[in-house]
Amino acid sequence: MAVLTTVYKEPAPIVDRENPLESMMSRFNVAANILGLDEQTYNVLKAPDKQVIVSIPVTMDNGQVRVFEGYRVVHNTILGPSKGGIRYDTHVHLDEVKALAAWMTWKCAVVDIPYGGAKGGIICDPTTMSAGEIERLTRGYTLALKDVFGPDKDIPAPDMGTGPREMAWLMDEYSKTSGKTSPAVVTGKPLVLGGSLGRVEATGRGVMVSAIAALAKLGMKPENTTAVVQGFGNVGSWAAKLLNEKGVKIKGVSDISGAYWNEDGIDIDEAIAYKNAHKGRLEGFTGATPMDPDDLLISDVDMLVPAAVEDVITEHNAHDIKAKLIVEGANGPTSASADPIINEKGILVVPDILANSGGVTVSYFEWIQNRQGYKWSEQMVIERASRIMTEAFEKVYAVAQKHEVPMRIAAYVVAIDKVAQTYKFRGAY
Numbered sequence: 001m002a003v004l005t006t007v008y009k010e011p012a013p014i015v016d017r018e019n020p021l022e023s024m025m026s027r028f029n030v031a032a033n034i035l036g037l038d039e040q041t042y043n044v045l046k047a048p049d050k051q052v053i054v055s056i057p058v059t060m061d062n063g064q065v066r067v068f069e070g071y072r073v074v075h076n077t078i079l080g081p082s083k084g085g086i087r088y089d090t091h092v093h094l095d096e097v098k099a100l101a102a103w104m105t106w107k108c109a110v111v112d113i114p115y116g117g118a119k120g121g122i123i124c125d126p127t128t129m130s131a132g133e134i135e136r137l138t139r140g141y142t143l144a145l146k147d148v149f150g151p152d153k154d155i156p157a158p159d160m161g162t163g164p165r166e167m168a169w170l171m172d173e174y175s176k177t178s179g180k181t182s183p184a185v186v187t188g189k190p191l192v193l194g195g196s197l198g199r200v201e202a203t204g205r206g207v208m209v210s211a212i213a214a215l216a217k218l219g220m221k222p223e224n225t226t227a228v229v230q231g232f233g234n235v236g237s238w239a240a241k242l243l244n245e246k247g248v249k250i251k252g253v254s255d256i257s258g259a260y261w262n263e264d265g266i267d268i269d270e271a272i273a274y275k276n277a278h279k280g281r282l283e284g285f286t287g288a289t290p291m292d293p294d295d296l297l298i299s300d301v302d303m304l305v306p307a308a309v310e311d312v313i314t315e316h317n318a319h320d321i322k323a324k325l326i327v328e329g330a331n332g333p334t335s336a337s338a339d340p341i342i343n344e345k346g347i348l349v350v351p352d353i354l355a356n357s358g359g360v361t362v363s364y365f366e367w368i369q370n371r372q373g374y375k376w377s378e379q380m381v382i383e384r385a386s387r388i389m390t391e392a393f394e395k396v397y398a399v400a401q402k403h404e405v406p407m408r409i410a411a412y413v414v415a416i417d418k419v420a421q422t423y424k425f426r427g428a429y
C-alpha cells in the first residue's frame with residue numbers, strides 16, 4: 001500500500017532569472033502600439049484563455065506517493081486549436097508557462113499555421129526519476145488534462161525534458177480514455193506511432209535555416225562564420241550539427257554540466273555521440289576544453305545560438321556580447337532588459353518566435369499526416385518547412401525595415417496583426 005506524502009515541489013529557485021511573462025508583455029506592448037491595437041483586442045490577447053493547475057499523485061519506485069504540480073495554459077485559440085509543448089523541469093512556474101503559451105500564439109501566427117498557442121509543464125527533475133516514474137507522471141498528467149487536450153482542441157508536443165517517449169505515453173493514455181486511437185492528439189511521437197519524419201531535428205533545422213538567411217542579410221558566408229551554441233539537447237545539438245554541415249565553425253557548446261571550447265572547432269558528431277553515451281550530458285567531453293559557462297555567450301564569435309532556457313542574455317552580460325548575430329533557438333533567452341543594449345550595439349537578433357518555429361511547423365505537418373492517414377517523405381517535410389521558415393523570415397525582415405524596428409518587434413507586429421485581423425472578421429467578442 002502506497003504511503004501518501006505531502007505535496008511535492010522540487011526546489012524551483014528563480015533567482016537571477018527575470019520574469020519571462022514580463023519580458024513577453026513588454027515586447028507585446030511595443031508591437032501593439034506600432035499597430036495601434038484597439039483596447040478591446042489588447043485586453044483579450046493579454047489574458048490567457050485558460051490556466052489549469054493539476055496535482056498529479058505518482059507512486060515512486062520506493063512505494064511512496066509524491067504529488068507533482070502540473071500546468072497547462074491555453075493562451076488563445078482564435079486561429080485554431082491550441083498547440084505547444086510540455087516541459088519537465090524544476091524551474092517550471094505559472095508565469096513561465098503563461099509566457100511560453102503566449103509565445104506559441106505569436107509563433108504559429110508568424111509562420112501562418114492554423115493554430116493558437118498553449119504550453120504545459122510539470123515541476124519535476126526527470127534526470128533523477130526512473131523511466132517508470134516518468135511514465136506514471138506523464139499518464140497522470142494526461143488523465144488530469146483529458147478534457148483540455150484533443151486533436152481539435154489542444155495538441156501538446158515535446159519541450160525541455162520531454163521527447164518522443166513521453167509523447168507516446170500521452171497518446172496512449174489519451175487514446176485509452178477516449179476509447180479510440182487518437183494519434184493527432186499529440187505531435188513529436190515516435191515514427192511507429194504516427195510521428196513525422198523530420199520532427200526530431202525540425203527545430204534545429206529551422207534555427208539553421210533562419211541563421212543562414214540572417215547571415216546573408218549581413219553579407220556573411222557560413223563557411224567564414226564562427227558560433228557558440230548554448231544548450232545541447234534536442235534544439236541545440238541539431239542546430240549545431242546542421243549549422244556545422246553548412247560550414248559554420250562551432251567553437252563552443254554548453255549544457256547544464258558546463259561549457260566546452262575548441263578554438264579549431266568542435267567535432268559536433270563526436271560531441272553528440274559522447275552526449276548520447278553519457279545520459280544526455282557533455283560532462284567529461286574530451287574533444288574540447290572546459291570553460292566558464294558565463295563566458296560562452298560573451299566569447300569572440302560571430303554568432304550566438306542560445307538553445308537552452310530563458311533569460312540568459314540580460315542587462316548584465318549584453319554589453320559584453322561580441323557576436324554580430326543572435327539566433328534564438330530557446331524560447332525567451334533574451335530578457336527585455338537586454339533589448340536596448342543589443343539594439344544599441346547593432347546586433348541582429350532572429351527572435352525565438354521566428355527562429356525556433358521549425359518545430360511547431362513540422363508538428364503541424366505531423367498532425368496533418370495523422371488526420372490524412374498518409375505519411376509524407378522526409379524530403380517533402382524538409383522542403384515545405386524550409387519554405388515556410390524562409391518566407392516568414394523575409395516577411396519579418398521586411399516589416400522590421402518598414403517600421404525601422406528590430407526583428408523581434410517586427411515578428412510580434414506580424415503575429416499580433418494576424419490575430420487581431422482574425423478577431424475582426426470573426427467578430428468573436
Ligand SMILES: NC(=O)C1=CN([C@@H]2O[C@H](COP(=O)(O)OP(=O)(O)OC[C@H]3O[C@@H](n4cnc5c(N)ncnc54)[C@H](O)[C@@H]3O)[C@@H](O)[C@H]2O)C=CC1
Pocket residue numbers: 085158159160161162203230231232233234235236254255256257307308309310329330331332356357359360
Ligand atoms: N524541442 C522543441 O521542438 C522546441 C524547443 N524549444 C525551446 O528550445 C529550448 C531547448 O529545448 P530542448 O532542446 O527541447 O530541450 P532539451 O531538454 O532537449 O535540452 C535542453 C538542453 O539545455 C541544457 N541546459 C539546461 N539549462 C541550461 C543552462 N542553464 N545552461 C546551459 N545549458 C542548459 C540541458 O543540459 C540540455 O542540453 C527551450 O527553450 C525550448 O522551449 C523551442 C521550440 C521547439
Ligand SMILES: O=C(O)CCC(=O)C(=O)O
Pocket residue numbers: 083084085086107155156157158159187188331356357359360361363364
Ligand atoms: O511542436 C509543437 O507543437 C510545439 C513546440 C514548442 O513547444 C515550441 O515551439 O516552443
